[in-house]
Structure formats: structure tokens, C-alpha cells
Amino acid sequence: MxxxxxxxxxxxxxxxxxxxxxxxxxxxxxxxxxxxxxxxxxxxxxxxxxxxxxxxxxxxxxxxxxxxxxxxxxxxxxxxxxxxxxxxxxxxxxxxxxxxxxxxxxxxxDDTLRLYFLCAHPSLTPSSAVALTLRAVGGLTTRQIARAYLVPEATMAQRISRAKRTVSGVRFDRPGDVATVLRVLYLVFNEGYSGDVDLAAEAIRLTRQLAAMTDHPEAAGLLALMLLHHARRASRTAPDGSLVPLAEQDRGRWDTGLIAEGVEILQAALARDRLGEFQAQAAIAALHADAPTAGETDWVQIVEWYDELVRLTGSPVVRLNRAVAVGEADGPRAGLAALAALDDSLPRRAAVAAYLHERDGDLASAARLYAEAAGKAPNLAERDYLTRQAARLNARLRH
Known part of the structure; x- marks a missing residue:
């Protein structure tokens, strides 16, 4: 079997x-x-x-x-x-x-894409649509979805059950919102990309279909973003399974064919002058892919794209990533100043603060923050990486 x-x-x-x-x-x-x-x-x-x-x-x-x-x-x-x-x-x-x-x-x-639209039906809230699709189409367990939403498993089980009852009897003549389907596809891709459940290739396949059947520029933007991220997949982990950050990845292992395809799709989407968040994220990914080395990354332009993303979404997570880019473009103290405006409870904030403090020469604060971030890490690979960073700095402080 x-x-x-x-x-x-x-x-x-x-x-x-x-x-x-x-x-x-x-x-x-x-x-x-x-x-x-x-x-x-x-x-x-x-x-x-x-x-x-x-x-x-x-x-x-x-x-x-x-x-x-x-x-x-x-x-x-x-x-x-x-x-x-x-x-x-x-x-x-x-x-x-x-x-x-x-x-x-x-x-x-292929009826799978039609099932995505049913799960993204207008009668469902976006969070319920995402949860139902991850369960019915993505194949994730209720526990995995609950962990992604940071809610108890019982709460997520009730949410999914209510969503099923809501769409019972609904036919395909009322497709769901494209924007909701795109959010679902991106969440499925990220779940696969994390390595917990390998759904990245399926998410790319379905996004290709969606981009081919709709003129929504964000469908093309999401496809470009997925391809650009997927191009780096082979270099994201070491042979022992440990996490390799972007700056330390072997760029010779990046898939240049996927990068070229992603950039071409992105350029066509941007030319339509209907900017959305996935196109902006893809533009940032393309700038990373275009740099021959980490030191040659165009951080100034990346900050500009993050400014567009903040305007489009207002997302605290986008502001957090922008703080990293500002720290690279204008120095770690500028990055820390941008970070100061963000809530301490924001996921991965401690990890970003640790990185910027280390770049600023404050190794004691960086070590403490790396250890704090490790305790809040969402997966084992990230926790191990942050723990190693804290240990590395503590070893330097002892000598």
C-alpha cells in the first residue's frame, strides 16, 4: 500500500x-x-x-x-x-x-484546485477557509494546523468541524475568493518548505494552474515567490539537518532555472502595475537571488520594497523583517531603532534583536536574546540553530 x-x-x-x-x-x-x-x-x-x-x-x-x-x-x-x-x-x-x-x-x-475554491467559499471566514483547506486538501493533521495558529488542538477541531458544516451542500457554482485561495496556497507551501510536511511541490503545481486560469496579478506574484524560495531549498539545511541561514548558504546550489522563471513571471506581473503583497515579497526574494554573494545584496532597494509591503499590509511581521533590512542597509543601530517600535511578544523578535545586537558589538545582550529566542522557536531546527548561536557567543565572552 x-x-x-x-x-x-x-x-x-x-x-x-x-x-x-x-x-x-x-x-x-x-x-x-x-x-x-x-x-x-x-x-x-x-x-x-x-x-x-x-x-x-x-x-x-x-x-x-x-x-x-x-x-x-x-x-x-x-x-x-x-x-x-x-x-x-x-x-x-x-x-x-x-x-x-x-x-x-x-x-x-484535476479537481483538486476546485476543492481549494470550495474551501475558500465566501461563507467562510478566511481563517476557517485556510484551516479547512489545510485539512481537506493539504492533508495536514488538526494538531499541525493548531500549532500553526497557536491555538489548542480542540479549538482547531471545532473550527474545522464548523467549516465543514458551513460548506455542506455548497456547489462549485460559487467559487471562493481568489485572495483567500492564494493565502491558503502560500500557507501550504510554507508548511511544506519547513520540512514538517512536504507540500511545497504540490502548492507550486496548484498555483501554476491558478495563475493560468485567472488574470489576477497576485496569482503570478505568488507563483514567482514560491519558485524563488524553492530555488534555494537544497541549500537551506546542512547534511546533518541543521538550519543554514540565507547569508551562509552555498549559492552554487541554488536552482538557476527556477530563479530565472520566477524573475520572468514577476516582471510580467509588475508590468501590469497592480502591485500586491506577493509581488512585493517576490521582488525582495529576487533581489536576494540576484546577489552573487551575501555581501553584494542590494539592501537599500530591499528596504524600499519592505516599505511598500508595510503600506500594503501593515503587518508587524513585515515590520520585523524590515528592521533586519534597515540594519543591513543603514547599520545595526538603525535596525534596533526600527525594532524598538515593535511589540516584545512578536514571534522571532528576540532572534532579530540578538542578531542586531551582535552586529553592534553587544555580545552579552545578543547571547541572552539568542537563548530567549531558542526557547520560543517554532521548530526543532530553528531552536537548535539559535541555541548554537547563544553557545558560540557565550564561549567568546568567557575567553
Whole structure:
């Protein structure tokens, strides 16, 4: 049984059931039952070989599955119909029995993007839309989503359940807001890029589709941003898994093809003169990618782009990143002055303060702040990196 294959097929199978008439919650339940059946029935490599006589929905592992997606669709649809027949309060669904498809391969069209739009339905709040999509399409667990939102797992479970109830019965004739879909895609990409769940490639694939089907310039901006970040992926960690900061990365390992594609897409988006936050972020990433060495980075222009981002978003996180850029462009004390206006509770503020204090020569304050930041780090790799920085400075202070 190929778990990666099951994970990749799940979103499109849910979307197919919803398109056929199942409400969202019922579709997800039926697909989960089909997945359990697949675990019991499928051999080790379901995507290879052929077994023309195998009947979808019957266990026994009598041979490989010719069409895994079609198998899941058939079994999930039958599970849905069984549940519909048993639920007398939903008798109208009995009419769907006559619409059960005959045997044959599933459609090759990609319904996953349509599922994104359903999860970004206007009736949902943006936070609920993101959470539901990360759960239904991204495949993240409720615990992972709760950690991203910094809320208890039970709270997130309730939020996702309410979102499912809200979109139950909603059809694809009312697509969600493009801006919400873009935020969802970016969160999925970042979750994959962190290494916790590898969804970066899927997020890029779906964003390509979205950019191709809409004239929204921010779709192109997000695609450019993803490509420029993804181009550096191989250099972000050392062989032992430890974090390598941007300034210390081996730029020879950056994917120049992805960089060139990202820059080309960004330039076309900027030429339309409809600037948005993803385009501005991509412009900053492009400036980093354009520098042959960290020392040759055009920090002055990066500060200007951060000024645009602050104007567009007002985000404290953007202001935090701007403080770093100001520290590089105008010196660490200018960066610390920009940082002083930000709340102490802002995530990663202590890490930024530590870096700027070290550059300013205040090693004692920097060591203390690195240790403080390590205690608040959102993942193990970042915590280990910050702990090493604190230890390095403490060793210097002792000698």
C-alpha cells in the first residue's frame, strides 16, 4: 500500500464526490472509509501492474490496481450512497443512486484546485477557509494546523468541524475568493518548505494552474515567490539537518532555472502595475537571488520594497523583517531603532534583536536574546540553530 499515492489522490477524490452531489462532510467521511478499505485491500505497489478483473470495493488483495484513483472514487461513492440510503432524514439523496457511474478509469481532470475554491467559499471566514483547506486538501493533521495558529488542538477541531458544516451542500457554482485561495496556497507551501510536511511541490503545481486560469496579478506574484524560495531549498539545511541561514548558504546550489522563471513571471506581473503583497515579497526574494554573494545584496532597494509591503499590509511581521533590512542597509543601530517600535511578544523578535545586537558589538545582550529566542522557536531546527548561536557567543565572552 503506497501511502504517498493515497495522500496525493485524496483531495481530487473528495472533489469528485462533491461535484457529483455529496456534501463536503459526507464526501470526506466516505473517502476516509475508502482509504481504510485501500489499506486493507491494496498490495504493496498499487500503481503498478494490471488486474482487469478486480472489482472496486472488494478486499482480498488479489492483485495490483490498474486505476487507483478510479478505485477510490468507486468505493467512496458506494460508501456515500450506502450512508445516504440509511439516513431517512436525507431521502432526497436516494435519487443519486441512479447516477452511479459505470466501471472504467476515473476522469483525468484535476479537481483538486476546485476543492481549494470550495474551501475558500465566501461563507467562510478566511481563517476557517485556510484551516479547512489545510485539512481537506493539504492533508495536514488538526494538531499541525493548531500549532500553526497557536491555538489548542480542540479549538482547531471545532473550527474545522464548523467549516465543514458551513460548506455542506455548497456547489462549485460559487467559487471562493481568489485572495483567500492564494493565502491558503502560500500557507501550504510554507508548511511544506519547513520540512514538517512536504507540500511545497504540490502548492507550486496548484498555483501554476491558478495563475493560468485567472488574470489576477497576485496569482503570478505568488507563483514567482514560491519558485524563488524553492530555488534555494537544497541549500537551506546542512547534511546533518541543521538550519543554514540565507547569508551562509552555498549559492552554487541554488536552482538557476527556477530563479530565472520566477524573475520572468514577476516582471510580467509588475508590468501590469497592480502591485500586491506577493509581488512585493517576490521582488525582495529576487533581489536576494540576484546577489552573487551575501555581501553584494542590494539592501537599500530591499528596504524600499519592505516599505511598500508595510503600506500594503501593515503587518508587524513585515515590520520585523524590515528592521533586519534597515540594519543591513543603514547599520545595526538603525535596525534596533526600527525594532524598538515593535511589540516584545512578536514571534522571532528576540532572534532579530540578538542578531542586531551582535552586529553592534553587544555580545552579552545578543547571547541572552539568542537563548530567549531558542526557547520560543517554532521548530526543532530553528531552536537548535539559535541555541548554537547563544553557545558560540557565550564561549567568546568567557575567553
Amino acid at each position: 503506497d501511502e504517498a499515492l493515497l495522500r496525493s489522490l485524496t483531495p481530487s477524490v473528495i472533489a469528485i464526490l462533491v461535484r457529483r452531489g455529496a456534501d463536503f462532510a459526507a464526501a470526506e467521511d466516505a473517502v476516509q472509509e475508502a482509504l481504510l478499505e485501500a489499506v486493507r485491500a491494496w498490495p504493496a505497489s498499487p500503481s503498478t501492474g494490471a488486474s482487469p478483473g478486480r472489482s472496486p470495493g472488494r478486499s482480498g488483495g488479489e492483485g495490483p490496481v490498474r486505476d487507483p484513483k478510479g478505485w477510490l472514487v468507486a468505493v467512496a461513492w458506494r460508501r456515500f450512497l450506502d450512508a445516504a440510503r440509511a439516513d431517512t432524514a436525507r431521502r432526497r439523496r436516494e435519487e443519486l443512486v441512479d447516477r452511479e457511474p459505470g466501471p472504467g478509469p476515473a476522469a483525468t481532470t
